[in-house]
Amino acid sequence: MKVCVLYSGGKDSNLALLKASREFKVACLVTLIPKSEESYLFHYPAVDLVELQARALKLPLVKELSPDDEEGGLAALRRVLAKAKKIYGVEGVVTGAIRSTYQASRFQRVCWDLGLWCFNPLWLGDELSLLREIVSSGFKVIFTRVAGYPLKKSLLGRVIDEKTVEFLGRIRRYVNPSGEGGEYETFVLDMPLFTRRIEIIDYEVLGVDYDATLVVKKARLVEK
Amino acid sequence: MILLVSTCKYRLSEEEFVKPVARIVEESGYKHVLRRYYEETEFSQYDKIVICGTALKDFEYLKYLSNFEKLLDYRGKVLGICAGCHILAKIYGNSLEELKKIGVYRVKLLKANPLTSMSEFNAYFLHIYSLSKVNDKLEPLALQENEVCLFKVKEKDFYGVSFHPEVLNRDIIENFLKL
Numbered sequence: 001m002k003v004c005v006l007y008s009g010g011k012d013s014n015l016a017l018l019k020a021s022r023e024f025k026v027a028c029l030v031t032l033i034p035k036s037e038e039s040y041l042f043h044y045p046a047v048d049l050v051e052l053q054a055r056a057l058k059l060p061l062v063k064e065l066s067p068d069d070e071e072g073g074l075a076a077l078r079r080v081l082a083k084a085k086k087i088y089g090v091e092g093v094v095t096g097a098i099r100s101t102y103q104a105s106r107f108q109r110v111c112w113d114l115g116l117w118c119f120n121p122l123w124l125g126d127e128l129s130l131l132r133e134i135v136s137s138g139f140k141v142i143f144t145r146v147a148g149y150p151l152k153k154s155l156l157g158r159v160i161d162e163k164t165v166e167f168l169g170r171i172r173r174y175v176n177p178s179g180e181g182g183e184y185e186t187f188v189l190d191m192p193l194f195t196r197r198i199e200i201i202d203y204e205v206l207g208v209d210y211d212a213t214l215v216v217k218k219a220r221l222v223e224k
Numbered sequence: 225m226i227l228l229v230s231t232c233k234y235r236l237s238e239e240e241f242v243k244p245v246a247r248i249v250e251e252s253g254y255k256h257v258l259r260r261y262y263e264e265t266e267f268s269q270y271d272k273i274v275i276c277g278t279a280l281k282d283f284e285y286l287k288y289l290s291n292f293e294k295l296l297d298y299r300g301k302v303l304g305i306c307a308g309c310h311i312l313a314k315i316y317g318n319s320l321e322e323l324k325k326i327g328v329y330r331v332k333l334l335k336a337n338p339l340t341s342m343s344e345f346n347a348y349f350l351h352i353y354s355l356s357k358v359n360d361k362l363e364p365l366a367l368q369e370n371e372v373c374l375f376k377v378k379e380k381d382f383y384g385v386s387f388h389p390e391v392l393n394r395d396i397i398e399n400f401l402k403l
Contacts, residue, residue: 001234023236094236101348101391105327108280108350112324117281119236124244124390 002027003092003119004062004084006107009050010186011134011141011160012096012122012178017057018137019121020094021193027088029059030080032066032073049187049198049216056194056221060088078110085114092117098125098180127177131165138192144214145185149174156205156214160186187216196221226256226401227270231278231285231307242276244390245305248397249274261285267294272301272401275308277388280326280352282307289314301381303339303400306351309375309384316361316377320353323371328392331373333366338403339374339383339396340366347373348391355386 005017007029020026031050054061064080066073084090093111097104097120104120111118122130134141141160146153150171158164168177175183190197202218226249232238242258249256259265261284267273273295278285285307292311295302304312310320331347333340347368355372358364362384366374373386381403389396 019239020236023234101328105348105350108326112280112326112352115281117234117279119234119240119279121236121239123240124247125239126247 002090004028004030004090006095014188016096030062034066094119098122140190141186144187148183152209153212197224226254227273228258229275231261233282233284237279267298275304277306304384309386312384323354325349337365339399347387349387
């Protein structure tokens with residue numbers, strides 16, 4: 001089966017991609033670019049860099065601008081998946097949804113309406129186990145946004161390693177360890193399917209402790 | 225030993241529909257074995273069986289109903305989740321109707337039972353077919369509007385649940401394991 005992966009560039013969509021690639025041919029990535037951070041359904045930060053990741057993966061990227069409101073976001077999702085189906089002949093969609101029934105049920109409905117299979121390989125996974133899988137699989141993932149106590153600005157740019165996973169486990173009463181509620185966002189610089197890794201050349205940190213974003217100004221692909 | 229039966233055509237769907245149930249079984253202190261819908265299985269080796277659900281577009285398991293007809297003579301306990309619920313309903317002579325239900329819906333209990341005693345609760349549904357009525361072999365235990373979403377096979381410890389208890393109602397699975 002040919003599938004597309006709903007891709008934000010963060011750790012979850014990349015892990016879902018890795019799992020999907022073991023069984024199916026991944027024909028393309030699809031990404032929605034929200035007009036602002038207010039989007040209900042999709043991750044915002046670092047989405048501009050997704051094109052660089054798609055090049056590292058040697059996969060085509062199907063993009064669509066998504067309005068902020070719920071209905072507009074759903075319509076954009078429908079358009080982008082219809083495009084992937086038409087251009088690349090995909091029969092299924094893979095997402096990185098973990099626990100949000102709100103997110104998962106909307107993906108399921110749109111996929112059904114378009115005649116597409118829907119796969120959520122991280123669904124109900126233990127968040128810390130998924131993070132450990134990411135680390136042990138050789139992903140290089142950095143924090144690009146923190147949004148809530150006790151996530152300090154100094155976390156931005158830090159690579160998620162075993163110590164970070166332990167830290168997220170210790171603070172799980174404040175923060176969902178997977179960040180699925182928007183408590184933090186991540187960006188994948190390297191993972192097993194990348195043919196080249198991403199190097200950040202210039203960046204800026206905006207905001208204060210518990211509400212800060214790492215804005216990548218310049219990045220490039222380099223040999224692994 | 226608990227037998228988990230996968231109804232998934234694709235292994236990737238098992239990550240979504242079998243693995244979460246397996247985790248609940250493990251966390252409840254039980255060991256489990258996984259078999260797939262297309263395999264002929266000697267059910268009598270196991271004390272309890274959980275038949276898991278599958279993807280919305282997956283109906284492949286319905287071609288293998290004959291593999292499940294042996295359950296009619298099985299004396300242990302069975303929990304059928306979504307596709308598993310459909311299998312139980314079908315082998316006991318019931319018909320499914322097309323009724324798409326995706327998302328969280330309110331369930332109303334008709335009768336207290338060993339799996340749940342809450343009079344109302346939210347549950348996550350993900351199905352295209354459902355049961356609006358059941359024959360005299362099955363006893364309805366809960367409704368979601370007109371859908372029979374929880375039933376018991378009369379004179380057996382077989383339960384069918386059309387929603388996915390692993391998502392919002394893991395106590396239903398835990399209570400089944402304690403039976």
